[in-house]
Amino acid sequence: MQIKSQNKKRILQCILENAPISRAEIAGKMKISKPTVSLLVDELIQENWIFEKGIGESTSQGGRRPIHLYFNEKAAYVIGTDIGGTKVKMVISDLNGTIIACSSFPTEQFLQTGLLKKIAKEIELMIQKNHIDQQKILGMGAGVPGITETTCGIVTEAPSLNWIRYPFIKEAERYMPFPIYVDNDVNVAVLGEQWLGSAKQKENVMFIAIGTGIGSGIIIHNQLYRxxxxxxxxxxYMVTDKNDMKNEFKPVFHRYGYLESVAGGKAIGEKLTKLVRQNPGHSLYEKAKLEELTGEMAFALAKKGDEIALQVINEAIEHIAYGIVNAASLLNPEVIILGGGVFKSSEFILPKLREIVDHYLPSSVELRVSQLGENAGVLGAVSLFLREHESMINFF
Structure with a gap:
C-alpha cells in the first residue's frame, strides 16, 4: 500500500513538472511498468488531480496517437494571508498560483476586536461570493511581520501588531476548520518569488524588503533558512557606519535596528523633514514645520532634482548597498530580490545600488526587483502552505 501511494505521488509530480505527457512517457521516465502507470493515472483522473486532453503526435512509425495528461490546477485551492502593520490582505489561489479571489481590510481597526476572527469572516465571504466548494480548500498559509516559531505557530514578537508570544495557530484554529501554517512575512515573500516570481529555478536566493523596517528572507539549497x-x-540590525554608532545612536522606533533607522522609509522621511526645516527657502518648508514629511515625498523630490532630497536618498542607498555587500559576501546567493515600499522607486535606486555593489563585491550577484510586487506576501503564504503541508502533491 505504501509503495502504491508513493508511486501515485511520484506520477502526479511527474505530470506537474512535465505536462503534457503520455502514460508511456511516464512509464519510461519513472521505470514503472505501463499497467501500473495506467492504473494509477486512472485513479488520479477519478480524483480530479489530472485530466486527459487531445491527441498527441503519432510516432514516426505511425500507430496510435498517445493521449496527453495534464495537471489540474483547479483540483484544490489554498488561502494566502499577508498580515501587515497597516493592512491585512487575503487571497484564494489555485494550485498554480492564479488568484481566484482577493480581499483586504485595515489592521488597526480589528487589532483589539480580534484579527483572526475578521480574517475567517472575510474568507467565508470570498468562498461564498466565488461559489468555491469548501471541501476543495486545502488550508491557509500566513505571513506576519515578526519573529515566528513555525513549529508551534507562536509569534514571538511582532512590534507593529503589539504581539508578544501570540499563539497564532491556536487562535486561528478557533475560527478556521483547515490546516494553517505561519511564518515571518519576508520568509514568506522569498518563497513566493522562488515559486512564481524573480527567483524561479534558483536554489540560493535572498529577498530584501525595505519599507518602514528592513528584513530579508534567505533560501539556501532550496531550503528556507530560519x-x-x-x-x-x-x-x-546590520551596522553600516561604526562612527554613527558611537554618537549615541537612537533607533527610529523602539527596538528597531541601525540599518532600518538610517535607510528605512520612515528614516528617509525624518531626515528630509529635519533638513528642510533648516532651509526656509525650500518649497516644503511650511509643510515640514507642521508635520513629518514622508519617504515617498523624498523620492518624488529627488526625481525632480531637488538637492536636499537627493542627498537624503543617496545616503540611504549607500547604506542599503553596504548591507547588500555584507549579506551577499556571506551567503553568495544567485540572485537578490528587492521589494517593499521603498522599491516603488526602483528605477531611481537600482542603478546606483548596482554601481556600489559591483564595486565592492568579490563575485557578482544579480539584483532584481520583486516580480510579484504587492502579491509577494499573499502568494508566498500560499507557497508556504504548499511546501509545509503533507498532501498528494509536493511543489518544491
Whole structure:
C-alpha cells in the first residue's frame, strides 16, 4: 500500500513538472511498468488531480496517437494571508498560483476586536461570493511581520501588531476548520518569488524588503533558512557606519535596528523633514514645520532634482548597498530580490545600488526587483502552505 501511494505521488509530480505527457512517457521516465502507470493515472483522473486532453503526435512509425495528461490546477485551492502593520490582505489561489479571489481590510481597526476572527469572516465571504466548494480548500498559509516559531505557530514578537508570544495557530484554529501554517512575512515573500516570481529555478536566493523596517528572507539549497531561533535575515540590525554608532545612536522606533533607522522609509522621511526645516527657502518648508514629511515625498523630490532630497536618498542607498555587500559576501546567493515600499522607486535606486555593489563585491550577484510586487506576501503564504503541508502533491 505504501509503495502504491508513493508511486501515485511520484506520477502526479511527474505530470506537474512535465505536462503534457503520455502514460508511456511516464512509464519510461519513472521505470514503472505501463499497467501500473495506467492504473494509477486512472485513479488520479477519478480524483480530479489530472485530466486527459487531445491527441498527441503519432510516432514516426505511425500507430496510435498517445493521449496527453495534464495537471489540474483547479483540483484544490489554498488561502494566502499577508498580515501587515497597516493592512491585512487575503487571497484564494489555485494550485498554480492564479488568484481566484482577493480581499483586504485595515489592521488597526480589528487589532483589539480580534484579527483572526475578521480574517475567517472575510474568507467565508470570498468562498461564498466565488461559489468555491469548501471541501476543495486545502488550508491557509500566513505571513506576519515578526519573529515566528513555525513549529508551534507562536509569534514571538511582532512590534507593529503589539504581539508578544501570540499563539497564532491556536487562535486561528478557533475560527478556521483547515490546516494553517505561519511564518515571518519576508520568509514568506522569498518563497513566493522562488515559486512564481524573480527567483524561479534558483536554489540560493535572498529577498530584501525595505519599507518602514528592513528584513530579508534567505533560501539556501532550496531550503528556507530560519536560523537557530527563527531570527535569520534580520538585516535591519546590520551596522553600516561604526562612527554613527558611537554618537549615541537612537533607533527610529523602539527596538528597531541601525540599518532600518538610517535607510528605512520612515528614516528617509525624518531626515528630509529635519533638513528642510533648516532651509526656509525650500518649497516644503511650511509643510515640514507642521508635520513629518514622508519617504515617498523624498523620492518624488529627488526625481525632480531637488538637492536636499537627493542627498537624503543617496545616503540611504549607500547604506542599503553596504548591507547588500555584507549579506551577499556571506551567503553568495544567485540572485537578490528587492521589494517593499521603498522599491516603488526602483528605477531611481537600482542603478546606483548596482554601481556600489559591483564595486565592492568579490563575485557578482544579480539584483532584481520583486516580480510579484504587492502579491509577494499573499502568494508566498500560499507557497508556504504548499511546501509545509503533507498532501498528494509536493511543489518544491
Amino acid at each position: 536560523g537557530s531561533s527563527n531570527a535569520a535575515g534580520e538585516m535591519g
